[in-house]
Amino acid sequence: MSEELEWQSENEISALIQRFEEQVKSGNGHFFDVEEFETIIDYYLDNHERTMARQAIDSAHQQHPHSSSFGIRESRLLALESNYDEALAILDRLEMLEPGDEEIFFTRGEIFGMMERHEDAIGEYKKLLQTDTERMGDVLSNIAFEYESMNDFDNALKYLEKALFLQPDSDELIQEIAFFFEINHKEEEAISFYTNFLDEHPYSPYAWFHLGIFYSTLDLYEKAIQAYEFVLAIDDGFSAAYFNMANSYSSLKQFRKAINLYKETFKLEQPEAITYCYIGECYESLDDLEKALKYYNQALEKDERLPESWSGVARIFMKQDRNRMAVKYYQKAIELAPHQDDIKFELGVLFLQLNEYDKAATLFEEVVKNSKNYVEAWMNYSLIYALQGDFETAQDIMVTAIDANRDNALLWFRQAGYFYRSGKLEDAYFHMEQAFKLDFESHIELLDYIPELMEDHRFLEMLDLYKEPKK
16 A cells, blocks of 8 residues: 555545545536645555546645645556556656656656566666655565566575564565575575574564475474464464474474364364365374374365375275275366376375286376385385386386486395396396495395395405494
8 A cells, every 4th residue: 555545544535435426426526635636545545546546646636736645656656557657757848847756766667667667667766765665665665576587586585684674573584585485496505594683573473484384395394383383472373384394393203293283274264275175194194094084084174176186085995995985086086186206106106006007007007107216116116017027117217216326225125136037147146235325224125135145255344344343
């Protein structure tokens, strides 16, 4: 809302608008002073009611032909109508009459921004930085948004930080700054920024909230929880803080605490499907399948298009040996989220268990095409062919997998297993050696696949060679 409206109550503005619209309908003339007309025009401009804004401007010019304040508002209206050249021409004429008028610079900056002349807009706003304008916070924010439009996120962030220094209580600026840190993957810088900000402004719940988010992004869940606790100490009705704290406890495998916090959100707002789903996941992790199924179904009642709920029910059915029902639920989840590789992977595992190798292979192939670092998918994809005795295809798959993940010992060990099974012992031991060098502990996976290696003297010698000495 324009500054001119801020000092007036909503009732006063509504009465003024009603009086003006009665005049328009009746055609009877009513006198409005300059400030009243400014309020009327700003109201219509802020609400994008262009026809009424034009009528108000025309009436204002008729009653106060010598007032220049309506020219800027007419310029804004023309800009809303995409008549940019005419809008700028009005500002140029006004500037000749009132050089240095801050509102002219500000309005010209807005119009240049609408025209995507971002550098020109920044130039206009920077003129205002040389003054003592009371709108300094808005000016800095607008400069930031122009830089954002130019994909210059570093400068955008710099000016948002300056704006927040002037308006430390602005939740909107705190969230905008978080957005820029996030898209630039500057989590550590974000933590430093919000920590310093909170040293000066310790009662900002949104600053604590975003600090918690960035701690979570770096898997620092204990610190995230502390940040969310500060949010709730300041504002115990901050529902998102309960939700995010629950996520952090869930990541720490403290599922009971997570469930209690998820349920706290129900006291503050209408339950959402995703919250029911996350509660279901917690109960699933606690192996309480009955309650897990209950909450997954509640999530589906709330939103039947949530793929995580469909896959959650599918996992429960798998654990209950209701595999055919599980397949149907997985297929529905994939229909809703065709790009979620984890769901495809889970269905692939189910088909593998059901010995439906072709269906499993199709799913694992799709997963590794989309996610070349999905190691478990590579291993299961290759295993399908190894189980059918086609070690050549299994080995070819592993060559591609290793090329994309050369530092992953599990893949080298699995390839060694395939060579061992197919009788290519030198190739097998070569791959074992490379794997041992990468990660000794991962040899357990190889022994799971080929347990008889514990009776192979050459393997035992290699195992002893690469075993870390006891401290």
